[in-house]
Amino acid sequence: MEKNKTGGAKTVVEATIEAIKSGIFEGRYAPGQRLIEADLTRELSVSRGPLREALGRLVADGLVEIEPYRGAIVARPSREDVANTLQLREVLEGLAARLAAERIEIGDNRKRLVAERDAIAKSDAGLEVATFMSDNERFHGLILKLSGNSQLARLVSQMQLPTLQTAFFRTIDQKVRSNSLAQHREILNAILAGDGGAAERAMRTHIARTSELAKRLPDALFGA
Amino acid sequence: MEKNKTGGAKTVVEATIEAIKSGIFEGRYAPGQRLIEADLTRELSVSRGPLREALGRLVADGLVEIEPYRGAIVARPSREDVANTLQLREVLEGLAARLAAERIEIGDNRKRLVAERDAIAKSDAGLEVATFMSDNERFHGLILKLSGNSQLARLVSQMQLPTLQTAFFRTIDQKVRSNSLAQHREILNAILAGDGGAAERAMRTHIARTSELAKRLPDALFGA
DNA sequence: CAGACAAAAGTGTCTGACGATATTGCCCGA
DNA sequence: TCGGGCAATATCGTCAGACACTTTTGTCTG
Numbered sequence: 033m034e035k036n037k038t039g040g041a042k043t044v045v046e047a048t049i050e051a052i053k054s055g056i057f058e059g060r061y062a063p064g065q066r067l068i069e070a071d072l073t074r075e076l077s078v079s080r081g082p083l084r085e086a087l088g089r090l091v092a093d094g095l096v097e098i099e100p101y102r103g104a105i106v107a108r109p110s111r112e113d114v115a116n117t118l119q120l121r122e123v124l125e126g127l128a129a130r131l132a133a134e135r136i137e138i139g140d141n142r143k144r145l146v147a148e149r150d151a152i153a154k155s156d157a158g159l160e161v162a163t164f165m166s167d168n169e170r171f172h173g174l175i176l177k178l179s180g181n182s183q184l185a186r187l188v189s190q191m192q193l194p195t196l197q198t199a200f201f202r203t204i205d206q207k208v209r210s211n212s213l214a215q216h217r218e219i220l221n222a223i224l225a226g227d228g229g230a231a232e233r234a235m236r237t238h239i240a241r242t243s244e245l246a247k248r249l250p251d252a253l254f255g256a
Numbered sequence: 257m258e259k260n261k262t263g264g265a266k267t268v269v270e271a272t273i274e275a276i277k278s279g280i281f282e283g284r285y286a287p288g289q290r291l292i293e294a295d296l297t298r299e300l301s302v303s304r305g306p307l308r309e310a311l312g313r314l315v316a317d318g319l320v321e322i323e324p325y326r327g328a329i330v331a332r333p334s335r336e337d338v339a340n341t342l343q344l345r346e347v348l349e350g351l352a353a354r355l356a357a358e359r360i361e362i363g364d365n366r367k368r369l370v371a372e373r374d375a376i377a378k379s380d381a382g383l384e385v386a387t388f389m390s391d392n393e394r395f396h397g398l399i400l401k402l403s404g405n406s407q408l409a410r411l412v413s414q415m416q417l418p419t420l421q422t423a424f425f426r427t428i429d430q431k432v433r434s435n436s437l438a439q440h441r442e443i444l445n446a447i448l449a450g451d452g453g454a455a456e457r458a459m460r461t462h463i464a465r466t467s468e469l470a471k472r473l474p475d476a477l478f479g480a
Numbered sequence: 481c482a483g484a485c486a487a488a489a490g491t492g493t494c495t496g497a498c499g500a501t502a503t504t505g506c507c508c509g510a
Numbered sequence: 511t512c513g514g515g516c517a518a519t520a521t522c523g524t525c526a527g528a529c530a531c532t533t534t535t536g537t538c539t540g
Binding site: 084088113119123 | 266267269305308309312313316317336337340341343344347351405406407408411414415
């Protein structure tokens with residue numbers, strides 16, 4: 033039925049994937065850094081088999097790159113990759129917003145979205161970067177869920193550019209953040225009003241804004 | 257073993273992936289069929305390590321599903337999965353067509369597209385199913401390439417529903433096929449004319465048509 | 481100082497083994 | 511006879527050790 037979630041990873045492979053993922057998210061493994069099997073087997077207490085399987089799956093997720101006989105490194109997307117990825121997220125999340133608006137009366141969709149709106153309103157004031165990041169992720173994730181298209185959620189989750197996210201969110205200041213929240217509210221209201229067109233436009237504008245901000249990141253963060 | 261096939265897959269893992277993939281494409285492994293490691297190691301002359309790694313990557317590609325302690329089976333997407341996937345391909349390939357039109361004067365894009373138009377014109381007449389399939393794949397692949405967004409090509413290639421493709425193309429008759437070719441020509445001309453809007457609309461219509469056809473597939477092909 | 485050669489590091493793969501889990505089929509008592 | 515329980519089997523998940531191959535590093539010679 034459902035996939036497993038954070039916490040109860042059953043197999044060693046899954047646990048290993050989670051460990052490496054969190055290492056990348058938390059910045060313990062930096063973009064471009066080599067991931068040497070011998071080290072990882074020691075750190076994570078797994079043998080090479082499951083470890084290699086885990087690395088292989090992370091390649092498919094775009095978090096890791098492998099070159100034959102040279103090993104695995106934490107992925108370092110180029111500027112072009114980032115721009116391309118955000119361009120796709122614009123259309124995909126735009127679609128998600130439109131679908132969510134069209135399905136607002138299905139199940140408890142409206143209730144969940146209202147709850148999200150309240151949550152945003154509450155944390156609006158003095159907001160930490162970490163709070164903003166988790167709020168942001170929850171917001172986008174919710175809309176993908178409400179779109180009713182499970183493939184959509186799966187695909188976008190593969191386009192998170194996780195190796196750059198922390199760096200990205202550190203560069204934007206409070207004004208930009210509250211601006212972003214305002215856009216979230218606008219999207220939310222359009223969805224709650226059942227106005228698919230407006231929701232899609234608002235979401236696309238929101239992500240286009242993000243693309244502009246991403247262009248300002250320093251060169252050092254990007255790869256070939 | 258020997259030096260191997262198309263493209264030059266270097267490692268055993270890659271060769272194994274190719275072997276299983278082609279097996280699925282050619283229908284030698286049917287949707288829902290169990291893929292037992294012991295059998296595959298014998299058939300492909302690889303050991304379990306690389307084999308498991310290959311299966312893991314195929315999972316990420318959506319061609320195979322793995323349930324712990326129960327093994328791997330060839331993926332059997334549900335009707336809903338198929339509908340969702342095609343909905344996404346509609347927006348993604350629509351975007352690709354638009355971008356391709358906007359970039360028609362870049363590099364040798366126009367030349368490549370003209371060559372494709374000629375190729376289509378030539379094979380138009382008495383067309384085999386196999387010919388149609390490869391023409392179709394080449395056409396869609398070319399437009400993705402010409403879009404200039406490499407992420408786009410990568411993403412769509414993960415949404416091929418390969419386990420259903422052969423079955424799908426067998427169900428459609430000659431009239432539908434030549435109809436499809438006509439749509440291809442329309443898309444092509446819009447791109448060559450540099451009309452992004454028209455190209456996107458034509459492509460979206462084309463894929464929406466495909467969605468309609470997919471709905472007519474028999475229940476037996478789909479999974480939970 | 482350059483090029484060649486040797487050592488080291490690290491990956492790719494194989495083999496064999498063992499415990500864990502799921503499935504199958506049999507046995508037994510009600 | 512029939513359903514539940516229990517062992518046997520099939521298969522997977524993981525480990526450990528070994529060796530070949532490739533890339534990288536380091537050193538030596540001319």
